[in-house]
Amino acid sequence: TRAMNEQKVVKLKLQSQRTSSARDQSNIIYMRPFCVEVDSEHMYNYIAGMAAPTQGGPWKPQSIRLSNIQKTKHQEKSGALSADERKHIREKINRLGIQYLSDDPELTKVVIQFTPYGEKQYRQILHLRPTCIKKRGLIYEFYCSQYQAKIYFFKFGHNAKVLEPQSLADFFKRRYESAAKQYE
Numbered sequence: 001t002r003a004m005n006e007q008k009v010v011k012l013k014l015q016s017q018r019t020s021s022a023r024d025q026s027n028i029i030y031m032r033p034f035c036v037e038v039d040s041e042h043m044y045n046y047i048a049g050m051a052a053p054t055q056g057g058p059w060k061p062q063s064i065r066l067s068n069i070q071k072t073k074h075q076e077k078s079g080a081l082s083a084d085e086r087k088h089i090r091e092k093i094n095r096l097g098i099q100y101l102s103d104d105p106e107l108t109k110v111v112i113q114f115t116p117y118g119e120k121q122y123r124q125i126l127h128l129r130p131t132c133i134k135k136r137g138l139i140y141e142f143y144c145s146q147y148q149a150k151i152y153f154f155k156f157g158h159n160a161k162v163l164e165p166q167s168l169a170d171f172f173k174r175r176y177e178s179a180a181k182q183y184e
Contacts, residue, residue, distance in 0.1 A: 002074065004033045009055060009079040012064065013071040029064070030055050032079035034089045036066070039099045041127060046098045050085055061089050063101035099128075100145050107143040110153075111164040114138045118159030128152045139163070 003010035014027040034049040044065045051062035055077055081089075092101055110130070114122060119138055122129070129152060130144035142149070146168055153160050154172065162169040 001036065003031075003072075003079060004035070006074075007032075007078060007080040009075040009077040011055075011073040011075055012069050013073075014064065015068050015070045027070075029053060029062075030075070031062070031064070032059065032081055032085075034081055034086060035093075037093070037098050040097055043127070044099065046101075048089060048093060048098055048101050049079075050081060050089070051102075061092050061101050063093075063098050065099070096145060100148055108146050108149070108168075109164060110142045110144055110146070110149045110162070110168065112140050112142070112153060113161045113163055114140065114156075115159045118156050121156055121159060125152075125155075 002008075010031050010033060012029050012031055014029065030052050031047065032050040033047055036045060036047050038045050044067065046063040046065055047069075048061070048063040050059040051064075052059045055075065089101070095107070116138070122132075122140070128148065130142040130148055132140045133143055134141035146165070149162075149168055150171065153162065154175065157176070162172050
């Protein structure tokens with residue numbers, strides 16, 4: 001919060017590496033902070049702002065779970081955000097959720113066909129669940145990031161089949177085949 005109040009860049013050393021292209025190999029990221037908020041399920045707190053792998057940018061919206069931050073160091077460089085940047089970050093948080101701010105810039109139409117048990121799982125597993133926007137029998141349609149779809153629906157196994165997009169269906173197929181090979 002000090003960096004937000006003083007509008008300074010903060011250097012963050014992260015505990016673990018994500019596969020996000022916004023994060024460099026050394027787990028160091030620079031942030032011009034905008035806000036600290038809890039996710040929609042009140043499970044984790046995140047810091048959000050414009051982030052970059054170096055102090056010089058390129059800057060893009062990103063959120064980081066506070067528990068993933070190992071060390072912080074305030075920089076002398078100004079971290080002031082323009083009104084447009086603040087508006088853009090707020091709109092993305094409202095649209096994607098703070099935990100997905102760093103994710104795909106656009107939402108994707110994701111169509112899932114559940115088994116009856118898979119539909120029951122969808123009703124019961126609330127953590128990170130995307131909101132259904134259309135339902136036809138056991139076929140549900142969502143608009144969410146592919147990252148959210150991957151982390152939420154992968155655990156359903158054979159109880160959920162990705163019908164759209166094909167790239168997501170292919171990803172699930174490769175991951176399930178790879179997992180099955182462990183048992184051969």
